[in-house]
Amino acid sequence: MAWPSHLPPPDPLVVKELTARQEELREQVILQKPDFQLNWLAGCDSSFIGENILSVFVLLKYPELELMEKVYHYGPVELPYIPGFLAFREAPNLVKAYAQLQQKPDLIMVDGHGIAHPRRLGIASQLGVLLNKPTLGVAKKVLTGKYEEPAPVKGSITPLTHRGEQIGNVIRTKDKVKPVFVSPGHLMDLETATAIALKTALKHKLPEPTRLADHYAEVFKAEVR
DNA sequence: GCGACAG
DNA sequence: ATCTTGTCGC
Numbered sequence: 001m002a003w004p005s006h007l008p009p010p011d012p013l014v015v016k017e018l019t020a021r022q023e024e025l026r027e028q029v030i031l032q033k034p035d036f037q038l039n040w041l042a043g044c045d046s047s048f049i050g051e052n053i054l055s056v057f058v059l060l061k062y063p064e065l066e067l068m069e070k071v072y073h074y075g076p077v078e079l080p081y082i083p084g085f086l087a088f089r090e091a092p093n094l095v096k097a098y099a100q101l102q103q104k105p106d107l108i109m110v111d112g113h114g115i116a117h118p119r120r121l122g123i124a125s126q127l128g129v130l131l132n133k134p135t136l137g138v139a140k141k142v143l144t145g146k147y148e149e150p151a152p153v154k155g156s157i158t159p160l161t162h163r164g165e166q167i168g169n170v171i172r173t174k175d176k177v178k179p180v181f182v183s184p185g186h187l188m189d190l191e192t193a194t195a196i197a198l199k200t201a202l203k204h205k206l207p208e209p210t211r212l213a214d215h216y217a218e219v220f221k222a223e224v225r
Numbered sequence: 226g227c228g229a230c231a232g
Numbered sequence: 233a234t235c236t237t238g239t240c241g242c
Contacts (some may be wrong), residue, residue: 112232
């Protein structure tokens with residue numbers, strides 16, 4: 001994968017190492033209908049302040065979607081952003097924030113793709129393997145694949161395909177608002193991921209877990225300054 | 226060969 | 233992600 005001209009060229013040696021690590025992790029990904037009883041649903045998000053990264057986790061009761069916990073971890077970031085390798089930059093710190101949750105969730109909604117990735121290991125899948133926890137990804141922009149624009153009415157769905165296989169769904173979570181891209185991360189299947197993303201999308205484009213994690217990232221950001 | 230590229 | 237102004241609509 002080449003890289004966008006507006007980004008600094010990554011070290012070929014680093015990319016080689018990360019690609020190898022990605023392959024190891026990808027082999028551990030399990031895509032199947034989860035057997036859990038969904039009672040606790042988490043959302044997470046990352047934001048940056050100079051050389052530091054703020055990683056946030058929110059815990060919601062399901063299906064009420066009532067906010068129960070909000071935690072964060074703040075520390076230095078190790079790697080630059082490289083398209084296709086987002087998880088190596090954000091996952092380590094998300095794991096540290098996750099450790100602070102008193103009640104561990106049954107499922108985690110991640111801001112980014114699951115298997116809708118060039119090598120089928122987006123940040124949602126990688127984080128799921130690292131935590132051995134079911135995950136699904138909800139991204140605002142496509143990374144890989146082709147799709148038809150879903151109808152402008154909330155609930156419309158269109159498949160996201162890549163190399164002959166369906167890797168996710170493009171779903172309209174709000175009338176006349178740009179759709180989001182949903183894909184299973186780990187210990188999850190596309191049908192369930194899609195249903196949960198739609199069911200937790202209330203009055204906004206982003207489903208509640210992701211939207212609240214996003215919101216508290218801003219709140220905590222003001223706190224750490 | 227020319228673009229495109231999660232956060 | 234972050235930097236940024238005004239503007240449109242519920």
